[in-house]
Amino acid sequence: MSAMLRAENLYHQVSTSEGPLTLLNNISLQLARGESLAITGASGSGKSTLLGLLAGLDKPTGGHIWLAGEEITRMDEEQRAALRARCVGFVFQTFQLLPGLTALENVMLPSELRGERGAAKRAGNFLDRVGLSHRLHHYPRQLSGGEQQRVAIARAFASFSGDDGILFADEPTGSLDAANGERVIELLFKLNAESNTTLVLVTHEQRLAERCGVQMRMVAGEIAAGETGSGSLPEVST
Template sequence: MPASLASPLLQVERLSKSVTDSTGSLDILRDINASFARAETVAIVGASGSGKSTLLSILAGLDTPSSGTVHLEGRDLFALSEDDRAALRAQKLGFVFQSFQLMGNLTALENVMLPLELAGHGAARKLAREMLERVGLGQRLGHYPRLLSGGEQQRVALARAFVVQPALLLADEPTGSLDFATGASIMELMFDLNRERGTTLVLVTHDRAIAARCDRCLTIEAGRMLAPAV
C-alpha cells in the first residue's frame, strides 16, 4: 500500500482550546489526540457542552486551537494563512450542519453549484444536477429552501457537501432538527454516499444508534477524550 494511503487522513495531536472572559479562563478542550483513517466513519459523542462541536470546528479549520496541531493529508492547518486554509477546506472538506445553512436566495441547484463555482469548476451545473438527482431531488432543482421540507433541505446540504468529492466530511448533529423517520432516511443516505465515495466521515451526534453504525465511537467528557483515539 502506498504510504499516502497508509497514513491517517487527519491527525490531531495535543489539541487544547481555552477562552478567557471576565470570570477567568475556561478550558473547552484539553489535550485531545486522535487519528482518522481514509474512508473511516467515526462518531464523536458526549454531553452538551463537552466540547464536541468546538472540536469539529477546529478540525475544519473554522476555529483555532490554543495549542496543538491538526494535520490534514500531512498539512498543518494552523501553519497556513487564513486564505490558504480556506482554499484547502474548499478542496478537501465538506460540512453538514444541524440547521442546514443553505443560502435562502439561491435555488437547490444553485446552492449545490456554489462550492463548485467558487472552486472554478467548469461543469458546476451538470455535477450539481447529478448530485441532486442522486439524493432524490431531481424534481426540486428550481425550488428555494423555504419551499423545501426539513428533510429536503438536509438532502440539498448533503448534495452540496458531497459534490466537491471531499476527502473529509464533518457533520454536526445532522438529524438534530428532523423527526425520527426523516432523520433515519438522511443518515441512511449519508452512510450510502460515504461508502460510494470513500470519504472519511466524522460525525457529532447524541444518538447512540447512529454512533453504533460508525466504525469507531469517541467520547468527550468535560473537554477530554475518554475513548481510545486509535
C-alpha cells in the same frame, strides 16, 4: 491506509469575564482515509468545538492538526480556507442553505467558487442521488426540513474537488423527525461509502454513532477515560 486526519495534544482555551475557560484538553486522535468517526458526549462537553478545530474553522490554543497530510495549525485563515475549499464538506443541523438560491444553485456553489466547469451537471447528479431531481429549481422555503438536509448533503459531497474528501457533520439529524432522520442517515452513509470519503460527525444519537467505524466520547473537554489506544499517538476506540 494513510491518515486523513490527525490531531496531537490539542488544547483550547478562551477568555471570559471570570477568567480563562478550558474547552479542550489533551486531545489526540487519528483517522485513516475512508474511515468514519462519531464524536459523542453531553452538551457542553466540547464536541462542536473539537469539530470546528479539526475542520480548520478556528485555531487551537495549543497542539497540532494535520488534514489531508497538511498541518493546518501552521496555516493562516486564507490557507485554511483554500484547503477547505478543496477537500472539506459540511452538514449542519440547521442546513445552512442560502435562501435566495434554488436547490441546484446551492449545490453548484462550491464548484462555482472553485471556477470548475460543469458545476450544474455535477450538482444535478448529486441531487438526483439524494432523490431530489424533481426539486432542482425549488427554493429552500419550498422544501421540507428533510429535503433541505438532503440538499445540504448533496452540497457537501459536491464540495470535494478530488479524492481526498472529508465530511464534517454536526448533529445532521438534530432538526428532523424520526422518519426523515433515518432517511438522511442512510443517504449520508451511502454516499460516504460510494465516494470513499472520510466522515467525522458530532451526534447525541447512539444509533447514528453506532453506524460509524470509530466512536469517541467527550467528557468535559477530554476524551473519556479508557477510549484511547496505545502507541505514540493515542487512537480513538473502534
